[in-house]
Amino acid sequence: MNHGQMSNPAQPEDHRQEGTTVADDRFPRALSDTGPSPAPARAESPVDGPTQLVPRALIDGLDGTTGTPSERVADNSVGDVAVSVWTTAQTSPAAQRKGRYTPESTAHPAKMLPAVAAHAIAHYTEPGDLVLDPMCGIGTTLVEALHAGRRAVGIEYEPHWVDVARANLALAHDAGVQHEGRVFHGDARQIASLLPPEYVGQAALVVTSPPYGPSTHGQVSVAPGAGVQKYHHLYGNTLDRGNLANIGHHRLLAGFTRILAGLTTYLRPGGHIAITIRPWREHAELIDLPSQILACGLHAGLIPVERCVALLARAAEHDLVARGSFFQRDFIRKQREAGLPLHLISHEDVLIFRTALRRSAGSGISTDRQDSRQFLTSRARHTENLRGESGVSESWAA
Secondary structure, three states: OOOOOOOOOOOOOOOOOOOOEEEOOOOOOOOOOOOOOOOOOOOOOOOOOOEEEOOHHHHHOEOOOOOOEOOOOOOOOOOOOOOOEEOOOOOOHHHHHOOOOOHHHHHOOOOOOHHHHHHHHHHHOOOOOEEEEOOOOOOHHHHHHHHOOOEEEEEEOOHHHHHHHHHHHHHHHHOOOOOOEEEEEOOHHHHHHOOOHHHOOOEEEEEEOOOOHHHOOOEEEEEOOOEEEEEOOOOOOOOOOOOHHHOOHHHHHHHHHHHHHHHOOOEEEEEEEEEEEOOEEEOOEEEOHHHHHHHHHHHOOOEEEEEEEEEOOEEOOOOEEOOOOHHHHHHHHHHHHOOOOOOOOOEEEEEEEEOOOOEOOOOOEOOOHHHHHHHHHHHHHHHHHHHHHHOOOOOOOO
């Protein structure tokens, strides 16, 4: 899924002491579809439930692969408690892909962690639902959806990765998975001409990620006299200007906005879009891509409901164990030697949007623009406060 890499790796879970109160996230905190309403007299509505204690047993019993409660701690006293920090790197990427992905999958320069896709699928869909990825790469979202008992459909621009994704789906079917999985070749900006009408209004969830172009690191080899050499760090032909990974930053954002807008036709009312994004550094300056993608979603008419963190590092007893690449670690080491105290980026943001809970009179899904404007206004006020206090600025997509 034309995913990206940058100067960062892993990150773990939120270690709270037993008895710490957190918001009850059993229901997505969606912004209202009908505009602002008075505060409820009771804090027990599905949208804004009460705070509750998170038992230590739940934290200790989180599944190391998906960050979900294991069967031994799932009981009526705990319930399906959702937290905004996903422990998705308790095992290495290679271990997560072992047996489910072909060896050719390793060559993709920006693969999504299977546990990230699996976590989103488990929390925003039900068995039998349709999961969609418009930039599916090697098919990580699709494979994890099939193994979770969901149907899956994807789009991929590069012909080579289309073949790899289809091979991974075939591997899932060889393992006994019966659900449908399909990959279509083409540019997701033209989604209406790529997906058959049977998928209109059917998807419960989209899981995807924007491409990162030249910020991807790929893999590294060291040969005597040849120094450090990168390989498997390109999506495809760098001269292909039709590939979003090869165009400028602003054109990438415009193209991604167009993709998000096109997805609304294929999502059912109240369907969710989960976008994984990592920031990256250019000349030691952090590029806040997550906030820019948030703006893309708002411009596409989607309603933002959550901003989560997917860890790319293992959560140990008292700290995080980073899984940084050679280039990430080398970059941080050089910056520290130069006197700039940078750290490895050990997580990626996960932005959750949804469509409106109702359809318009036409065939499309009607989203409430007022909710989006209120969200943008709130973010703008927060940014202005930050600027006034510390000179921090926040960039937004045009």
